[in-house]
Amino acid sequence: MSAPSIQTAIPKRRYQFGPYQVVLLGEVESPDPVRYQFILAFVRPGATKPDFFITSEKNPRARAAEGSHRMRVWQVQGDVECGSSNAYGNADSFVDAAFAEATIPLGIVGVAPVRVM
Secondary structure, eight states, X not given: OOXXXXXXXXXXXXXXXXXXXXXXXXXXXXXXXXXXXXXXXEEOTTOSSOSEEEEEEEOXXXXXXXXXXXXXXXXXXXXEEEEEEGGGGSHHHHHHHHHHHHHHHHTOOSOOOEEOO
């Protein structure tokens, strides 16, 4: 499975999204060549680790005109970049956009995420 490599990260918030438990991670340390601002990790019921991720990644200087951060969706089939925006550097804006992006691949429509921590 395609997934971001996480050495350390701090859980910032937790959500329930349909059947998924979701954790917003910040202060991410990773050996990956990108710098993660935030990672949303989605855990299926009964699973012990996430199998779906959405990341906010700092854009390289060469792409700064597109926005300071880009969003990427990671799932079993691979990862797909979903555009850039300055808003993805802010936790609230990133979370709102990420949950909207997750609805179709996860098949969760008409359900709002509920913050539980």
